[in-house]
Amino acid sequence: MNEQACKERFYQLIHPSHPNEWEVEDLLGRLAGLPADRQEVLLDQVSPIWPVSHSLCLAFLEQGVRRIAVPDLLLADWVRALLQRYERDGLRGARTLLDDGGVKFLASREQSSAVTLEQIAPWLSLFVAGLAGEAMELTAGQTAATDTVTLRLPPEIDCAGDGTANTVLYKMVAAVHVGFVRQGTYRLVPGNNDLAAVRMRFDVTPPSGSRPSLAAYFALFPEPQLAADLFFIDECRRAMQWIESRLPGLARQWRSVFPELRQQLAVEPTSIGTAVSRLALAVLHDPFEPDRRGDPSGAAANPWPALLECYRQVADHGGAYRRPLILEMLGHHDFSGAAEQLETRRALVREAFVRQLGRLLADHHQQASEGNGGTADQVEATQIMLVEEGEQGQTTCRLVLHIDNENCQLPDELQALAAEILQDRGRIPAAYIAAAVGVAGGGVSSGHHDDADAAGPSPGPAPGARLVDEWDFRRNGYRKNWCAVYEKELPLVQSNFVAATLQNYHGVLLRLRRQFEMMRVDECFVGRQREGDELDLDAAVEARADRRASTAASDRLFIRLQRNERDLASLFLVDLSNSTRGWVGTVIKEALVVLCEAMAAAGDRYGIYGFSGMRRSRCELFPIKRLDEPYGEAVTRRIGSIAPREYTRLGPAIRRGAELLGTSDARTRLLVTLTDGKPEDYDDYKGEYAVEDTRKALLEARGSGLHAFGVTIDRQARDYLPRIFGSDHYLLIDQVQQLPLRMVDLYRHLTS
């Protein structure tokens, strides 16, 4: 690149900022003097650094023009270290790492035994999923914590002397937090008398009317953090006991690194800190050590009195309290996050329970009234009870619905919901049943303006619109020609995105191409053909025998090499809604490139359409690759130009996609929907309405002979994916980086 080109590229990279020319002129001039590949390598780092600090970015380029000791492969790591240092110590700090061209960075890398989350996340996330029984999202956070859905872990652990030990620490910290979830830490709430005990002890008056919660409870102590930490340590005991009994192997690994850690972390600057640290270390050393509460089962029957007592003892040391290092390493409880997740979950379960029970009651009532010759007495008048059946304490306790002196089995889905509510609340709240009766009684919960769009009547469809119906579950019927779907062209942009992806995925693509080519050359010898290259001995013998037995003998006596035509067409629908902004978006683009490359090897027919839009009057479908279009420059340019747009009205996109795929004459047709979350539009296309419409759209697609699958990147998705796609018809991706591979793997799996 000459100076002018360099300048243009630079301004493009940092758009929309626009520094004064004189600030960068000299620098870019010297950059232009470098060989082209050096220019690229350096400019590649502008995007990550510039948004964090303009000065650091310019300093980096300065240094880059002068001298860099770091090999290209490690450049991204170095830049990450620079940014981390910048965030901690500012520009001055970052410059100490920058000015030597990376010599110090390389040296520290050589001897460092630190383990980063990034290094181990690919398998650690799966390990955690195994421990937790379901996928949990891993993210980096200052200290470890979980809200029961996401697990935050420190970005790096460097407490122990070698990498293996640090890895053990990662596993241990993760296991402790999973242990909290599995042992029910986040379901513990102190009772009113426990609050009263603390109030009396410290003579405080709490803000009136506050419901008992852990936050309110800790707030009563003079030093809330200390109380919370003592509780944390006590819960660590239960988590450790769980680990000891469930994961003895991990416990053994832990014991091998623990002594070193204990030595390092035993002493704190204050005596109160040391006391707390000792308590924590004792628990970590042996969680079964004579339990203060003498409760060997590890159940948290009533931890509150002991906590108060322990607080008293520790607080006697006096002085200000600061969290000791050992606790910083172990993390903390995220009660508010967990409470939020619990509320979300409860609301979902409640909604589903009420809806399904409502339907069941309505059905039952209808049958009953038909039987009675149509005297439609109110559902309310019937007596409804949920009775527990089966032995107490057994895992197989079934709920039975008792209506009008009749017992009625609950369908499995409802049974599971009821079990979850029982587990959570100990009983089925009467309000739930009342709400279900309300639903059944004909009063479909109101609050919906029926046929009017939120913002008044929408204008008639513009030319080129394709009108599709939408399913309204509340009235159990379609809204005719409700949505207008338009096909819109994506701009063709020139970018090196595709080239970069091909390079990044070089190794993977080699493997994929081989695998997919193997699907293509699905050649096999088929016997019993009328004509062919060789005699089919089995068939010939059989025919001879048949003739001897004087029955009609077959004339299919040959073997032929048959190329198994994969008579298959697939359509991929890709969510381009605004929520994909950022990292998800890039990975989606990469996934499409990888997919196209693999498909090219298999030679299968396929199309890719993006979708987005706003309101029913403007649902948009963006052809990225039409079904018969070859994979070429135009396609890659469209992939390059994919950008997040508006909302996710899934139903119309699926209906139109199914229509397009329906025009193909392939024998097997596969519709794959890739989304990053729940269907949701700007208007009241959300929640249950959107889920039900999407489900309906997929049922229609299946009804017309298509196979439909979903791929989703959303940690909440477990709640609604089975409902939308049906079990075993979706793939949930919890580590977004895995999308490209998982998606093509799914395709391969589905079609071989």
Add this chain to the structure above:
Amino acid sequence: MAYQQQSIEDHRISSEPFYLPLGEEVSIALAAAARRLPLLLKGPTGCGKTRFMRYLAWRLQRPLVTVSCHDDLSTSDLVGRYLIKGDDTVWLDGPLTRAVRVGGICYLDEIVEARKDTTVVIHPLADDRRELPIEKRGELLTAPDEFLLAVSYNPGYQSVLKDLKPSTRQRFVSLSFDYPDERREALIVSKEAGIESSLALQLVRLGAMSRGLKDSGLPEGASTRLLIQAGLLVQSGIDVQTACLVGIVESLTDDPDLLAALKEMVAAVF
């Protein structure tokens, strides 16, 4: 001689196979058999479908003829064919015909693997006609009351190119199988592998952990069969961790991340 018809007596199950019932499957299957209705067993691999059929055959005291389906399976393979013997030809019944003649149980394992033109031969057998046409001999067999047809398939992630046709599917009474709960699975593993119940429990927990990866890229977690297999290796003196690696982990996946995670699980559980 090689083509000698196998005696149907070889298919009788003389001693009670160990089968731990998990729900109402036994009574339902007995009722279906009494009503001459065919059975469709579905469930993940290695969860006890085949074992259940053996048990059922023993309960009913009927011979059990099992056919593992594959895409090369032809109608003759099921129904039978003529063979040349010296100057003569002899007719050899296929397994399906044999089961029909003697009033036994014919179990078609992994039915989806068979080509669709092969599976249609069971259609007239699987509805109330209960007949099997043997075209080559111009014979129409009517199944005796004791004949029972059972097929199995695994509904997990499946190729869209292979699927059970609705016309096939809608002829059966369906029994859904799944892995048992922790306690009962441990009982099965300990009994089948002859290992201590504490070790069996650890194996079962490892299995449960691997099944937790279903949404994370592992289409199927470790089956009861794999757990038993690892148990048997331990029983033969192989170290537990190694037994789990070769007996379970490596059999589940080739994906490096999944392998790493599963190995960590093994190291954590034992």
